[in-house]
Amino acid sequence: MIENHSLANELPEFKEAIHTLKMSNHHFAKIFEQYHNTDKEIHRIEQGIENTTDEYLEYLKKQRLHSKDALFAMLKKHEATTA
Template identity: 65%
Template structure:
């Protein structure tokens, strides 16, 4: 199985510069970005078998990642 990272820049390449700008200038965006990155790393570790957990917990992490991505996208779109 190929494990794919879901970095925000990879997911939203058209906002690459705006992501960098907001990470530097908007503390709320930077915190959401950090949370998104942390959750993505946790999902990867579980999918690679480095950490073991229940399927329900993995699904909850994926849902959190998606919610954060939606919030970040909204901020980027309105910036």
């Protein structure tokens, strides 16, 4: 079974903050879009819709993790400034 790595699924406690920052922070929205697109590509590969090398799939997973880390840092900063 293929796991769902959508940002809302990965960080459910930040669901409202994700929506707020997507609408108000261009940098967050850009990284969110990159995360989403990378996640979709990984799903297509894992489902066999697209073929690629194991190295490229690992590269994509690292990119997704890097984007998630950046988004998480922005979410934590947003939470700290709005608390």
